[in-house]
Amino acid sequence: MSAHTNAHLSPAQAAQIADVSRWTIMRAIKSADxxxxxxxxxxxxxxTDDLNAWLSAQCAHTVHEDGDAHHMHTNAHPDPIAQDTLELVRVKAELEAEKMLRATxxxxxxxxxxxxxxxxxxxxxKWWFW
Structure with a gap:
């Protein structure tokens, strides 16, 4: 159907899903993270799988840098509402990408x-003049 499916996101869509700026996504791409x-x-x-892996690595990196046990506990068991919100934002971004693809x-x-x-x-x- 198309070269990019809903599993392929633009940096802006990825930033919206990850709740970071587009420049943060671009720096992560440039640094090969x-x-x-x-x-x-x-x-x-x-x-989408690569974005999820990067997000997991970012959470693990945050937990590793911060020695606070309470912070580690909250990252180990994320808030289900926050996860639902993240999923909702991801689905909205995918829907918007599909709408743009459909218009094209x-x-x-x-x-x-x-x-x-x-x-x-x-x-x-007739193709001839006589």
Missing amino acids: LQAFRDNKNQWRIK VESDRDHWRKIAQKLAETRSR
């Missing part, structure tokens, strides 16, 4: 339909 690739339009795309596909369809109609009109004419 976050795996990403460029699509055929030369835009960065991030797999519909635009392409309409363009090709116009071309096909023009070709059908020209085929009814």
Whole structure:
């Protein structure tokens, strides 16, 4: 169907899901902490699995840096409401990406339909002048 599916996010969508800035995502990509690739339009795309792995590593890194036992306890058992909110934001970002993809596909369809109609009109004419 498309080169990127709902499992491939833009840096802005990934930032929204991770609740960080787009620049944080871009720094993570540049430092190779976050795996990403460029699509055929030369835009960065991030797999959902890679984003989840990076988020897990960030949580583990935060727990490791902070020696506070209470902080480690809260990170070990995340708040279910926060997880639901994160999931909701992720689903909203995926829905928005699908809406944009659908608009692009519909635009392409309409363009090709116009071309096909023009070709059908020209085929009814004779190609020779005599």
